[in-house]
Amino acid sequence: MITESSVITVEQDGRQATYKFLATLDELKKTGQLTRWIDDHDVLLYEYEGEIKALSNICRHFGGPVGYHKHKDGVFTCLWHNWTFSCKDGSCTSHPAYPLRQYALKVVDDKIYVDLLG
Amino acid sequence: MKTFLLTAKFRAEMDCPKEVVMWNYYDHEHLVGTHYKYYNATRVLAERDDWSLVVRGKRMPLLPFYTSGIGFQYMDGNTMKSFHQDTIGFMLEMEAFFEDLPDDRCAVTVTYRIHAHPIFKLFDPFFQKLFKKWFWATWEEDAPMRLRRWKVHQLGFKDFSGIEYVNKKQPRPEHIEAGKYEFIPPVKKSSPIRTTEGIERPFDSSVELGYADR
Numbered sequence: 001m002i003t004e005s006s007v008i009t010v011e012q013d014g015r016q017a018t019y020k021f022l023a024t025l026d027e028l029k030k031t032g033q034l035t036r037w038i039d040d041h042d043v044l045l046y047e048y049e050g051e052i053k054a055l056s057n058i059c060r061h062f063g064g065p066v067g068y069h070k071h072k073d074g075v076f077t078c079l080w081h082n083w084t085f086s087c088k089d090g091s092c093t094s095h096p097a098y099p100l101r102q103y104a105l106k107v108v109d110d111k112i113y114v115d116l117l118g
Numbered sequence: 119m120k121t122f123l124l125t126a127k128f129r130a131e132m133d134c135p136k137e138v139v140m141w142n143y144y145d146h147e148h149l150v151g152t153h154y155k156y157y158n159a160t161r162v163l164a165e166r167d168d169w170s171l172v173v174r175g176k177r178m179p180l181l182p183f184y185t186s187g188i189g190f191q192y193m194d195g196n197t198m199k200s201f202h203q204d205t206i207g208f209m210l211e212m213e214a215f216f217e218d219l220p221d222d223r224c225a226v227t228v229t230y231r232i233h234a235h236p237i238f239k240l241f242d243p244f245f246q247k248l249f250k251k252w253f254w255a256t257w258e259e260d261a262p263m264r265l266r267r268w269k270v271h272q273l274g275f276k277d278f279s280g281i282e283y284v285n286k287k288q289p290r291p292e293h294i295e296a297g298k299y300e301f302i303p304p305v306k307k308s309s310p311i312r313t314t315e316g317i318e319r320p321f322d323s324s325v326e327l328g329y330a331d332r
Contacts, residue, residue, distance in 0.1 A: 035330040040273055040290050042331075060280035061308055063270035064151075064263070070325035080263060081151045081308060082320050095308060098278070101285050117287050 008106060008113050019106050019113035028052065028112065035067045041116050043103060046071065048087040054103035054114055055090040059083055066100065121233040124242060126249040129227040130257055134268035136196070136216035136224035137301035142264050143191070143198055143214065145305045146172055150319035152259050158184060161316025168193040168303045173316065174202075179251040180244075193303075208232050222268075228253060262329045269331060272296045277306065 008019040020038055023045055028034060033046040035057045044057035044067035055076075057067050064080030075093060076085045084093045090100035104118035132139055142148070149157040159175040169192035177184045187204025198214040211231040219225055230249050232238075238245075274294045275281050283290050311317045 031325075031327060033327060035327070037330065041284055056280070056284050058270060058275070058280060058284065060278065060285075062145075062277055063267055063275045063280075065266065065329055065331075068326065068328060070327055072324070077320060077324075079151055081147045082317075083308070098280075101280075101287065117289065 008108060010106075012118070017104075017115050017118055019104075019115050022054070022105075022112045022114045025107065025110045025112065031070065033067060033070055035065065038114065039116060041103075041114075043114055044076070044100075045105075045112065045114075046087065048074070052105060052107065052112060053087070054105050055085070055100040056103070058100075060092075060098040060100070061095070120236060122236045122239045122242075124232040124234055124238065124245045125230065126246055126253075127227065127229045128250070128253045128257075129225060131219065131223060131225045132261065132264055133223055134264050135222050135299050136218055136226075137299045138264050138268050138271075139216060139224060139226055139260075140193075140198065140301045140303075141267070141299075141305060142260055144168075144170065144301075144303045146170065147305075147307065147309055147311055147317065148263065149174060149176075150317055152263050153256060154319040154322065154324075156255070157319065158322070159186075159316055159318045160311065161314075162307075162312045163188075165304045165312075170304065178248060179255055180248050208234060262331060266329065266331050268299065271299050278308075 006021040010017050022036055022038060022043060023034060028045060028047060035042060035044050042057040044055045046053055057065055059066050059078040061081055061083050064078040066076045066078045066085055068079035069077050071087050074087045076087060083095055085100055086093055090102050092098045104115040106113045146160055146162055149160045157174060157176045161173045163171040163173060172189050173186065174189060175184055175186045185204040185206055187202050189200055189202040191198060191200035196216045200212045202210045213229045215227045217225045270281065273281050274296055309317045
């Protein structure tokens with residue numbers, strides 16, 4: 001594993017996976033949920049049932065911000081048109097054909113890294 | 119009958135093409151989403167191409183109650199005209215003129231008009247304040263929506279699909295052919311807004327974490 005300040009590189013599933021710094025644990029703990037653009041990906045980072053998870057923050061309907069509202073009762077409600085998504089896995093509970101893509105994460109030294117291709 | 123014309127005019131600029139703003143004005147479903155604090159219900163009674171007849175329940179700033187009203191809107195060149203009659207009894211006429219500015223920017227000039235009994239001249243200062251608050255409250259909620267819509271369009275976003283490189287976990291293409299933003303009304307629906315049920319907001323308050331688009 002190669003660690004730089006903003007990038008972690010690991011051999012994974014037969015490929016060189018690059019995890020990019022997304023946020024610190026302290027930042028996430030403040031509200032339990034945050035969104036951040038990184039390399040033209042809008043990532044929704046959150047804690048749910050003791051796990052840190054990440055989904056695409058781009059609603060597949062018209063591109064709205066899924067994580068604008070703090071999740072409630074295990075569900076994200078997109079601000080623009082109220083499409084709903086499960087915190088468990090990003091599945092779309094209002095329009096099941098349109099799940100959100102999930103991101104792989106690594107937590108190293110209180111820093112959260114995201115694999116934009118994983 | 120002689121009437122008094124209450125009128126108010128506002129102009130604002132956006133960092134996106136005018137077609138994105140037009141899309142926003144014809145996206146009836148976002149009223150109970152983006153503007154959930156002001157609108158509690160909406161329904162499309164009829165629409166064709168660039169006109170629509172809608173019912174909306176809303177509470178304007180400074181007023182302590184909700185009103186329900188019927189509105190008709192249509193495009194006349196680069197101007198959207200709308201007529202809205204609500205339970206208070208006034209008919210509000212609104213014109214929104216869209217103009218292109220250089221560098222994919224635009225300007226919108228909105229004029230509100232109400233023909234009222236001359237006695238309402240007394241209330242002109244209140245109407246001015248009311249419409250100023252209304253225009254800027256909705257503008258500030260719509261502005262990040264339009265800017266984000268433009269941003270994701272430039273990243274190759276397709277409606278009812280998303281961004282291909284994001285969904286397929288592929289590297290971002292070096293060059294994305296997003297093309298010109300086209301506004302082709304009516305905006306495709308994803309809810310029962312055209313049925314007799316209409317749609318309602320799911321909640322009237324929430325913990326807002328906001329956009330992180332800038």
